[in-house]
Amino acid sequence: MAHKKRKSKRRSSGKRRKSGRNHFPWVKILITLLVVVAGYVAFLDFQVYRQFEGNRWSLPARVYARPLELYAGLRLTPEQFAAELKALGYRSVSAARKAGEVSRNARRFQLISRPFMFWDGQESSRALRATFSGAHLIKLQDDRNGKPLALARLDPLEIGSIHTSRQEDRILLQLDDVPDILIQALIAVEDRKFYTHHGVSPRAIARAFWVNLQSGRVVQGGSTLTQQLVKNFFLSNQRSLRRKINEAIMALLLERRYTKDDILEAYLNEVYLAQDGQRAIHGFGLGSRFYFQRPPDELDIAQMALLVGMVKGPSWYDPRRHPERAVERRNLVLKVMFEQGIITRAQYQKARTEKLGLVKPAAGTSKTFPAFLDLVRRQLRRDYNESDLVTDGLRIFTTLDPQIQWSLQKSLDQRIRPLREKQPELQGAGLVSSSASGEVLALAGGRQAGYAGFNRALDAKRHVGSLIKPAVYLTALEQSDRYNLASLIDDKLLEYEQSGELWRPQNYDRIFHGQVMLYQALAHSYNVATARLGLDLGVDAVLRTLRRLSIDKPLNRYPSLFLGATDLSTLDVTTLYLNFASGGYHVPLRSIRAVLDADGVPLQRYALNIERVIDPAPAYLINRALQLVVTEGTARSLNRRFAPELGLAGKTGTTNDLRDSWYAGYDGEKLAVIWMGRDDNQPMGLTGASGALQVWSSLFAAIGAVPLQPGIPEGVVWRQVDTESGGLADNGCENTVQLPFIESGILPAAAPCARGSAGWLPKWLQ
């Protein structure tokens, strides 16, 4: 329209030039003015075009937890399932009819899943029936016909977005995603003539002007939706006549170039609806998520009315801070909706009595995981520019398992809370990973869930104490011509001079235990025997082992290394123990599975990679030794809570004066490393077994333990060994232990108690 006007004016001014010589200077000025105006309008038009066509919004990267895979056989309690559905914003109803609804009858759930676009394609919405028994999902069916379903994937929990400070955040919607009622309500309240005006509404402006003049202040705005969009979209917030004029011109230009639907869609995505700390919540997509934890097409009438009402003043009507104002505003919107025939009287009367229905994160199921997000960010920064992360709308699929995360945080809290009176500074950290794939399933950076601060799991580097010992014992077991699990080591006074100083390691109980088998020295964490073994092997050999097991941090190069006098983080310890838990493979830790661009095209996949770093036979032996730590060693209190057949493995760690309490332990599928201590590195009174091990224990009791049963590699044989002498036993011996040996390496001689092995010489005679 503006273009047409411009052209006709030009033509008429041309005529004038020929007809009246007297008016010549005026005409010239007029032409100049028109050219300037036309140029300015063209400039604005270009701006409108460029903004609207180009990247309209900078979109922060969105981060998702792992999607919950449902299948018969899944280990999940009905309570855990209910908690996950709640976190996902599924509504409890008596019979699920729409996506995002669930009905529960004791151990039976009926739900309609939401559709979701994953890195490997679309998962469509499905009607599901899930039946639980004990701690397992035992039956998954298609709810429409009762047929068994092999597998269904729920939409993943969104756990955060990566944005700069003071950034706008939004979830883009298409017009079809928004319910008609919401759109009609918005138009009824904000701009009734939206479908008929050309961008500005002179009558509305006049009416507003009149009302404002009468009251002497700005009471009513005459802005159309188009003008509001232009104002938010292109212009600064300052109030000036020039801005008003620009706003009007641009609104006209926008209407000329684009359809009403285009404008409406842009408006729905642009409108400012809330403030979340530094983050500005824009658009009905994120607004709906922010207030109700569900997409707009799952909102009820009262909720839609509240969102529409918020447009007028998100902070004035903030339903969390001013619920009574918000209810009043919502009911006003509902009244307009009823008067305009958008809703029936019955709907109106029901909706105005509804509660606000805002989401509050339930206790223990926080949806913010700052420590884990910190790890994700660090991994992303290696591969992406920060600017792409905050503007390109990337979608990041992570490995976080909310169930395990909640359990980890709860277990830490349970252990720390009762001690806080005496130890107010007590802190903790933990990392749970999948042994086979190296996926980080949960990460706690401190005792407080949801608190973004010092990330102890990644950044607190502390003495690891006995946690280092398996590296010493593995170094020995790899020399199968010299050592086996039954090799005898002297646990007696050891004095070693290093650079003029005398090193005299002590056992925790300050007792020497005499000749002990290699596995016993590890299981009971004897320091003196370990130091002697380490000295036998040499510091360099143990350092080489640690390097091979991917510990690339600077390490202590003195024999005190054997007893863990070296600083590592929970993450480093996880890296170390994954080598054991995976059966001898280096499995790089990963917190991201895939990154997709804004259109859902995969940009990058972080695929599973493994590398064998320990031969299968010694890997099997060290696993057995770490199982014996639980069977009879320092972690044996676990047997009170876990069946011995689970074959749990792990190692406690305690540092001097009880400054650090560590436990690194694993079952058949998961490894968890727990640390407890104080940030100022002062003693806090807990050993590995009385602190971290307890956290581990309640964690695995909550998430369930899977048996650890590594397959016996070729060349490994099992033998019965006399616990007394370390010799091969038979039924003549009373106390025996089953140990694996490398067949080609040295084997123990017959035990003195053995009757049937006449051909063997007792070890002491050799």
Next chain:
Amino acid sequence: MKYLICLLLVLLSACSTTPQRSSPPVTDGTRPDGQASVPERLPGRVEVPPAVPAGGAIVALLDQADGYRQTGDISNEAATIERALRIEPGNARLWHRLAAARLDQDQPQQAEQLALKSNVLAAGDTRLQADNWRLVAKARWSMDDNAGARAAEKRAGELAGRI
């Protein structure tokens, strides 16, 4: 001499019937004064979970992986097998499938590692072990590790002979 040894053995076995040495005091973990050496069992103990086979889910995912393979989408094929592995990380066949996919993705080194991992898990399954060694041989050929490839083929042959 023989008698002497016999005598000694008799003496020693006699020794071993004397009361057992109490289990060594626990150091790292419990107080030096010690705790009850046999932990009592708590009610609500975590037992070995009942075997609820997730076979249906694995079959469905392998079908899906086959679908991707037929359309030449190896990347999604591998991603789908990884999805199955998250459900059953101890399934040797899945590791073998992933190894095969990595070979098609032109990652022979990973293919070799994954096939070897499958072999550790495939204890007792000679046929799968032979398949794994064949895959290792292929991977090694493509990395110009000819000696290694021949050794792997030999292993595959030996195992195949045992079937």
